[in-house]
Amino acid sequence: MEKKVFIFWDNSNIFISGRTVASEKEGEDASYQLRLQFNNILELASAGRDIECAIAVGSVPPELRHVWNKMEQSGIKVELHERGLDSNKEQAVDQALQVHMLRKAFDYNGTPGIAVMLTGDGHGFLDGVGFHADLERMHKKGWGIEVIAWERTCNSKLKKWASEVGTFIRLEDYYESVTFRDDYNGVIRRSKPLNLDNRIKST
Template sequence: MDSIFLYWDNSNIFISAQDLAEEREGWGARNRIRIHFPTMIRLARRQRPIGRALAVGSVPPQLRRVWNNLEAEGIEVQLFERGKMGGQEQGVDQALQTAMLRDALDNNGDPGTAVLLSGDGAGFVDGCGFHADLERMRRKGWRIEILAWRHSCNRRMRQWAEQNGRFIALDDFYPCVTYLEEPQPGQPWAESRAPQPLPALED
């Protein structure tokens, strides 16, 4: 069975989950939504061996628990400082793209399946970005899968994945890959929500 190589843009997945949580569960859910990492990994992995799993994100102290949880699942984590102007993450996309291209070179002649957790399709017209690099990997024989929230995934990249690989809409698994924490002191009271079991998955 071919190995999967998992590339996870945590901020893209989490921020889009916040948008969907507010839409589905009300405004109070936005700040309490969390990604259930074990289920997300099972959804991406589908019982296949992992050749590499890399997640990238930023380093506010309050997020250390997030990264600890990912590392506990066997995910390699790379963290970057947020920029001083606008709080934007610096180097996140480039780190994932570098890993993708290195894996493609290191496994030349023995390609696996590239699994991208991100809906960011920026840069394609200029020949850069996730979409462009996924196309490069596909030309080298890699199989391609994208897991992203339907509402925030770049349409061109989603349609390309549907035609040339697999697109998995996380919206369809929202109750399974997310949960709601209890409100913090000072926030309106609301019930927490545990993640639902993941249904049987097709190959």
């Protein structure tokens, strides 16, 4: 019986890193015009398997509310946190996503699934904190591990570990399917249909 999929999505990391890749692939303007194709990213993460849980955590600048609405329409549970009043930086976003990861690991202790992590952030691993450390904990409990990230900006230790124990998926390989470009006056480049023929899955 195929294990169910639990998707944990660090949206800011995927989007910001995607802008770096877009600038290199399509020029500087693409960095500001880049949009994520949520439906295709979710399809890439699930790879045809049953989704038990899909959650994205991010921050709440008012101008981005329409972005979160689109994610919710794609079937993703969205949890938002206020930015710091003085710093305007995200507060506790990583920690909130980690709480969801550990709760699922506890709740499904007898029936571990596949943890699909959408990020590139392996910060804190050497100190036993951060996404990487919690994925390690889940793996030791029998969970399958898949990390989906932009290789260009992904933490090298996270990439190496995910490749060894599970699956590492380069978003660059699906760039034209998981992104499109829009300058608010109209779509400049539409996303292409997603092809999952070479999508490797963990067990």
